Every structure is written in C-alpha cells, then in structure tokens.
Amino acid sequence: MSPSPSVASHYAREGELTARILSALTAAGKDLDRLTAGDIAPYDQFHSRGHQATEELAALLSPQAGQRVLDLGCGIGGPARWLASERGCQVVGLDLTEVYCRTARELSTRVRLEKQTRFVCANALHLPFASASFDLVWTQHAAMNIADKARLYREVSRVLKPGGRFGLYDVMAGEAGAPHFPVPWSSAPEWSHLMHPAAVREAILATGLKERHWRDLTAEAKAWSEKAVASQQASRSLSGPALILGPGFIEMIANLRRSLFEDRITIVQAVFDKAG
Ligand SMILES: C[S@@+](CC[C@H](N)C(=O)[O-])C[C@H]1O[C@@H](n2cnc3c(N)ncnc32)[C@H](O)[C@@H]1O
Numbered sequence: 001m002s003p004s005p006s007v008a009s010h011y012a013r014e015g016e017l018t019a020r021i022l023s024a025l026t027a028a029g030k031d032l033d034r035l036t037a038g039d040i041a042p043y044d045q046f047h048s049r050g051h052q053a054t055e056e057l058a059a060l061l062s063p064q065a066g067q068r069v070l071d072l073g074c075g076i077g078g079p080a081r082w083l084a085s086e087r088g089c090q091v092v093g094l095d096l097t098e099v100y101c102r103t104a105r106e107l108s109t110r111v112r113l114e115k116q117t118r119f120v121c122a123n124a125l126h127l128p129f130a131s132a133s134f135d136l137v138w139t140q141h142a143a144m145n146i147a148d149k150a151r152l153y154r155e156v157s158r159v160l161k162p163g164g165r166f167g168l169y170d171v172m173a174g175e176a177g178a179p180h181f182p183v184p185w186s187s188a189p190e191w192s193h194l195m196h197p198a199a200v201r202e203a204i205l206a207t208g209l210k211e212r213h214w215r216d217l218t219a220e221a222k223a224w225s226e227k228a229v230a231s232q233q234a235s236r237s238l239s240g241p242a243l244i245l246g247p248g249f250i251e252m253i254a255n256l257r258r259s260l261f262e263d264r265i266t267i268v269q270a271v272f273d274k275a276g
Contacts, residue, residue: 007145007191009095014132015244017076018106020243037085037111040072042076043240046184047141048256048267049217049224050240054079054258057138060271061167061211063087065133070094070123072152072158073142074242077104077117083138084108085114091136093119094127096145132161140169146276147193148205157207163276166209170269172197172266174218184241184252197268209272218260221267225257 007270020030021043027250030039063069071080074093083089095101096252101121107119122128124139125148137156156166171185173194185194194251195203197216205211228239242249259265 008097009188010185010187010191011245012099013244013248015246017099017103017153017244021076021107022110023101024238035110037081037113039080040111041062041078041109043243046075046077046078046082046241046244047169048171048221051078051082052224053140053217053269054082056169057140057167057169057269058083058087060269061090061104061136061138061165062103063136066090066134068092069138070127070129070134070137072137072139072156073145074119075098075142076100077108077119078240079138079140080112080117080119081108081113082112085111089116089136091117092129093117093125094122095119095142096121103242127155127156127159129159132164134159135161135164137164137166139167139184141171143168143200144194145191147196148198149193149204153204153207154208155197156204157209157274160209160274163273164274165212166272166274167270168203168218169269170200170267172200172268174259174263174265176263178218179264180255182248182252183256183259184249187248189226194265197266200268201270203263204270204272209274211270213269213271216267217267217269218263222260225260239252 033266069091071091071093074095077093080091080093083091101119108114133270265275
C-alpha cells in the first residue's frame with residue numbers, strides 16, 4: 001500500500017523552512033557566508049538522540065570516502081551532509097516531502113556540499129534507482145510512516161550492491177499499545193505504522209540480508225529525552241525538530257515522551273549485510 005499523501009502534508013508546515021533555520025543560525029551568532037555542515041548540525045537531525053545517533057550508526061557501517069550512500073526518508077538532509085563532510089561519501093537523500101528535499105538542497109549549497117549530496121523527491125517503496133547501485137543504504141526514523149515494510153526492505157536489498165550494508169535507526173512498536181497522538185511523525189493513527197521489532201527483523205531477513213548488529217536503544221532514548229528537556233528549559237533555543245514542525249511540536253514531543261516512558265514505542269539500531 002502506498003503511503004497517503006497526508007504523510008507529506010503532516011511534515012510540510014507553513015512558512016519558509018530554510019529561512020527559519022538560517023534565522024536560528026544568525027541568532028546563534030553564525031556567519032551565514034561562512035557556514036559549515038557542523039554549524040547546521042544542531043538543527044538538521046530529525047530523530048531521537050540527534051547527532052549522536054548519526055555518528056553511532058556511521059561507526060557501525062564504516063562508510064568509506066567515495067562510497068555511494070542512499071539515505072531513505074532523509075528529511076532536510078542533516079545525516080546526508082554529515083556522511084559527505086565527515087566521511088567523504090557521495091550521498092543520495094530520498095524523501096517524500098517536497099519541501100524537505102528543497103530545503104536539503106538549499107542547505108547543502110550553503111555549506112558547499114551540493115556536489116556530494118543529491119536529493120530526490122520520491123517514495124521509498126518505489127526507488128527510482130537501478131539494482132545494485134549503492135554501497136550503503138541508511139535510514140533513520142522514516143519507516144514508521146510506511147505500512148508495507150516487506151516491500152520497503154525488498155527495495156533496500158535490491159538497490160544494495162553485493163557486499164553492501166544496510167543500517168537503520170528506527171521507532172518500532174512497544175509492548176504497551178499504540179502511542180499517544182499526535183507524535184512528531186504523525187498527526188493521527190492512520191499514518192503511523194509501527195511494527196514490533198521481531199516482525200521488522202523477520203521482514204528484513206526475508207529479503208536475504210544477514211543480521212550483523214541489533215540493539216534496543218529505548219533506555220538510551222529515555223535518558224537522552226530527560227537531558228534534552230532540561231537543556232531546552234535552560235537555553236530557550238528551539239531544537240531542530242521544533243523548528244521544522246513549528247508550534248504543534250510542543251504537543252507532539254510531550255506525546256512522544258509519554259509514549260516512550262509508557263513503553264508504547266521502542267527505539268532500535270541495526271545493521272544488515274548483503275552477501276558479496
Ligand atoms: C522524522 S523524519 C526523519 C528525517 C531524517 N531521516 C533524519 O533523521 O533527520 C521522517 C522522514 O521520512 C519521510 N518519509 C516518510 N514516509 C516516506 C516514504 N514512503 N518515502 C520517502 N520518505 C518518507 C518524511 O517525509 C520525513 O522527512
């Protein structure tokens with residue numbers, strides 16, 4: 001089943017997103033003519049545990065300079081820029097939400113990474129790429145909007161080169177029932193498709209990929225969430241996801257925290273290999 005266009009309309013908010021991010025950077029004292037990918041990093045990581053989660057997943061995947069990486073559900077391109085600037089990869093980010101792809105391109109141009117990062121507006125269930133065209137496929141906090149996980153992981157496996165690697169960092173279903181809505185990935189239950197970790201693992205293994213690493217990071221996400229609340233109260237500056245989602249974010253993040261602490265969601269990091 002294709003995701004509803006409402007997934008994209010949940011993410012696309014009123015107002016000019018690049019301008020909001022640039023004005024937050026100006027307020028933080030950054031010179032807009034000399035921006036680096038690192039300057040934008042506090043605002044462009046749209047997943048729990050922010051930048052740290054991106055660095056951890058990269059450490060597990062060992063991306064090498066010049067490798068072709070596909071980031072599925074890339075948002076505004078923060079992880080793609082990190083992989084390009086810190087690891088020298090050639091990254092294609094793919095996202096359903098047009099305004100995020102446009103923002104991702106504008107931000108990459110600002111930090112002179114437009115040649116190493118390319119952004120494609122498309123559906124992860126219908127990848128517009130030839131088979132065996134990427135060394136690594138990467139996804140963070142996007143699969144929860146996608147009902148047809150079997151097809152998603154078949155597409156991942158198809159576009160990976162033999163010997164390639166797939167890394168995910170995702171929100172999955174918890175033991176205590178559905179999350180409270182709205183959450184940052186969905187205003188309502190019909191666009192949220194959380195699956196239990198065992199079923200996700202089974203869907204990935206069914207494609208022929210082999211498991212290399214699987215770790216439940218729910219406890220770490222809870223600890224990070226506590227720290228994030230304290231530092232948010234102290235600094236008063238907006239986090240990246242708050243800037244991206246606008247005023248509704250306050251209710252979404254409160255529901256996300258409640259769902260996390262009530263064990264209605266699970267956070268998992270995993271890596272799978274494609275046979276060489
Ligand atoms: C919470 S954001 C995460 C963005 C990015 N991965 C990050 O961590 O910074 C989820 C993203 O998944 C995208 N998405 C959801 N369903 C998708 C689909 N079927 N195909 C492509 N992108 C999708 C949304 O548009 C959104 O940008």
